[in-house]
Amino acid sequence: MNERFYPAVVVELSEEDGGGFAAYAPDLPGCMGDGNSPVESLSDLQDAVREWIDEAVRLEREVPAPGSALHSKNDQYRELIELVEKQDRALQSQSDIIGEQGDLLERQGRLIDELHSMTRQILDAAQSQARSRFDPWLEPRQSANRSFALAAVITNHH
Known part of the structure; x- marks a missing residue:
């Protein structure tokens, strides 16, 4: 599988939202990761991106380009x-x-x-x-x- 590098956005969550950090890939609707640090949220997002792409391929849907x-x-x-x-x-x-x-x-x-x-x-x-x-x-x-x-x-x- 070709390695793709999707841009990511990391935001700090408020205590009301559970604290920590959330990361999401704007190119892949609904694809998100979270963690206690920005690095953890990006690592979780990396796994979510792979799963998102695998599911899109399985469903024969188009995978957006980075x-x-x-x-x-x-x-x-x-x-x-x-x-x-x-x-x-x-x-x-x-x-x-x-x-x-x-x-x-x-x-x-x-x-x-x-x-x-x-x-x-x-x-x-x-x-x-x-x-x-x-x-x-x-x-x-x-x-x-x-x-x-x-x-x-x-x-x-x-």
Whole structure:
């Protein structure tokens, strides 16, 4: 059998977890060893790695290559970075569209303000013109003829 050298991680366990040390091989899911010292946990892990590989071969499962977990994580990080970059481009595109829409809305707002101003000018002119034409009829006069004429005009329109 070819000798493979799998990377190992050793961690110190808290007293709540029983104390001592645990070692695990990130490339081989669930493959762990433990001991009272880092060296003992690595020795126990070495036995666990052999057993893990033997069982995988017996079950005709693929045995991961040493370092494959790191390569897999690197691939996952690359994929994640690509997704984040893609999302960033999409958000920038949306931001650009919103900015363009904001510019259009601002222009529309200015046009509406101009139209409103023009409408007010037309309305003011129309009111002024109406006042100048109808003021003689609207102002109270002493003359009975004008009061009668106004009443006649109103009556004829009904």
